[in-house]
Amino acid sequence: MKGLFWRKLKDRLAFFLILILALLPALPLIHILYGILKQGLASLSWEFFVHLSRPPGEEGGGVGNAILGTVMLAVLASLMAVPVGVLCGVYLSEYARGKFGEVVRISADVLQGVPSIVLGIVAYLWVVKPMGHFSALSGAVALAIMMLPVIVRSTEEILKMIPETLREASLALGVNYWRTVLKVLIPTGLVGISTGILLSLARIMGETAPLLFTAFGNPFWNLNPLQPVEALPLTVFKYAISPYEEWIRQAWGASVVLTLMVLGLNLFSRFLAWRLGGHGR
Amino acid sequence: MAAETVVEPREPAIFDIRDLWAYYGEKPAIRSVTLKIPEKRVTAIMGPSGCGKTTFIRCLNRLHELTPGARVQGEILLRGENILEMDPVLVRRRVGMVFQRPNPFPTMTIYDNVLAGYKLLGIKLRREEADRIVEEALRKAALWDEVKDSLHKRGTYLSGGQQQRLCIARALAVKPEVLLMDEPTSALDPKSTAKIEELVVELKQSVTIVIVTHNIAQAGRVSDYTAFFYLGELVEFGPTSHLFTVPRDKRTEEFLKGKFG
Ligand SMILES: Nc1ncnc2c1ncn2[C@@H]1O[C@H](COP(=O)(O)OP(=O)(O)O)[C@@H](O)[C@H]1O
Numbered sequence A: 001m002k003g004l005f006w007r008k009l010k011d012r013l014a015f016f017l018i019l020i021l022a023l024l025p026a027l028p029l030i031h032i033l034y035g036i037l038k039q040g041l042a043s044l045s046w047e048f049f050v051h052l053s054r055p056p057g058e059e060g061g062g063v064g065n066a067i068l069g070t071v072m073l074a075v076l077a078s079l080m081a082v083p084v085g086v087l088c089g090v091y092l093s094e095y096a097r098g099k100f101g102e103v104v105r106i107s108a109d110v111l112q113g114v115p116s117i118v119l120g121i122v123a124y125l126w127v128v129k130p131m132g133h134f135s136a137l138s139g140a141v142a143l144a145i146m147m148l149p150v151i152v153r154s155t156e157e158i159l160k161m162i163p164e165t166l167r168e169a170s171l172a173l174g175v176n177y178w179r180t181v182l183k184v185l186i187p188t189g190l191v192g193i194s195t196g197i198l199l200s201l202a203r204i205m206g207e208t209a210p211l212l213f214t215a216f217g218n219p220f221w222n223l224n225p226l227q228p229v230e231a232l233p234l235t236v237f238k239y240a241i242s243p244y245e246e247w248i249r250q251a252w253g254a255s256v257v258l259t260l261m262v263l264g265l266n267l268f269s270r271f272l273a274w275r276l277g278g279h280g281r
Numbered sequence B: 001m002a003a004e005t006v007v008e009p010r011e012p013a014i015f016d017i018r019d020l021w022a023y024y025g026e027k028p029a030i031r032s033v034t035l036k037i038p039e040k041r042v043t044a045i046m047g048p049s050g051c052g053k054t055t056f057i058r059c060l061n062r063l064h065e066l067t068p069g070a071r072v073q074g075e076i077l078l079r080g081e082n083i084l085e086m087d088p089v090l091v092r093r094r095v096g097m098v099f100q101r102p103n104p105f106p107t108m109t110i111y112d113n114v115l116a117g118y119k120l121l122g123i124k125l126r127r128e129e130a131d132r133i134v135e136e137a138l139r140k141a142a143l144w145d146e147v148k149d150s151l152h153k154r155g156t157y158l159s160g161g162q163q164q165r166l167c168i169a170r171a172l173a174v175k176p177e178v179l180l181m182d183e184p185t186s187a188l189d190p191k192s193t194a195k196i197e198e199l200v201v202e203l204k205q206s207v208t209i210v211i212v213t214h215n216i217a218q219a220g221r222v223s224d225y226t227a228f229f230y231l232g233e234l235v236e237f238g239p240t241s242h243l244f245t246v247p248r249d250k251r252t253e254e255f256l257k258g259k260f261g
């Protein structure tokens, strides 16, 4: 009897230990969200979203240019990374047999592990140096390189999941392979491919390091891709280490906006993936 | 030996297959098959599983060569023209196929599924013409009455048997000369199976049908001619009524008696 009691107790203890360990990863997330919201919500106002920042010492001002810049960088980076990444994924899934495909696949995996600041240096060498000055374009190039591996591998995986019989249905109608890819495979995998793209966007929008010497930052409004541009992570970085109280408050506000943007993208792409899994029909 | 058990059909042949070999890598799955397939008739391809039935009919629309490492050798004359020397895309326009499992395009409506052979190729149709093709194909596939009010719903919303008939309509819409069917009822319930068998018999007025089945009774019900394959070889070919009652080869006889399945 006593043995049974102890065994049951141990069983219980093990269960609680595992439960606590499992909750551990969620703790920092909850803490971050709580901290950011508590500190940052106060600085959110209409002005905060649509105005430029004020010089230190003055009250008010906003990060409108940084929000616009972040969106612009994301759009520019997507314009470059999405077509290349999707085509590369199509190539890996549909055409790559043998060594060359394996090389492309490994390159994508290695690229995923390259520190983002190194990609900033690459964009600096490729774009900033030849142009002679910082620009949104160079920042977008760095971010696009970061997006690529995620889009490539997720597109490949999604297309590989599409049953062979669907390809054959199209081919048997006398449709050539390329049209089959374009008109059957990509539409069929569209939700999954979009999910990959959104996840990659969520991944790059919070990046600071690759923008430090590419997009560089800009205290004014800018929509010209060839000029430097502000971005939310840069704002947070600069303001948070400034000695001015007002700026530090703005850094918290910018963190809230950035976190919510990234979180929103993440949740939305997860929702798409969940729908893709056959739920919620 | 094969010469005496493979009979020439009385009707004019649409396919004239000569010394056909099909390989996966180095391994032959079809060995020296010589056979004439009669026009506007139903020819059943029969044999135990793994004997090469699927491989054989996938040669007839050049799908076999899509498998990595697969290749074909010999001659397949379609109305006198060797399809192995033609553009595969053109061959597949003339030789349609229905697969073992229904495979409608999941992103398309019923209407668009029927027109897939045009839409995927970027062929533009006038509205009335498109409507006419859809109705005609669905009527031929005995599906029109069931779906005429839901043409703009997804094809995947139909039942399995209806999906298979949708796939038949899709294949018929491009007006092929030959329709290949690879065990089209093996994934269906008896009722849907009966419907498709009826359909096959009806369709032979307008199109030549080659149907793979490992169901002996089905071959007996729907086909005019039967080819019996064993281990990649064509063992026997002749009118179904003859082959079923007086098989000439011992292996055919044993198969019909259900000795191997
Ligand atoms: N993709 C493939 N790769 C290698 N061998 C295959 C492949 N498909 C079929 N085979 C082989 O070819 C032979 C014939 O197969 P198949 O044509 O599918 O037979 P059936 O349709 O009569 O069941 C079998 O021995 C099978 O193992």
Ligand SMILES: [Mg+2]
Residues within 6 Å of the ligand: B053, B054, B055
């Ligand atoms: Mg088969």
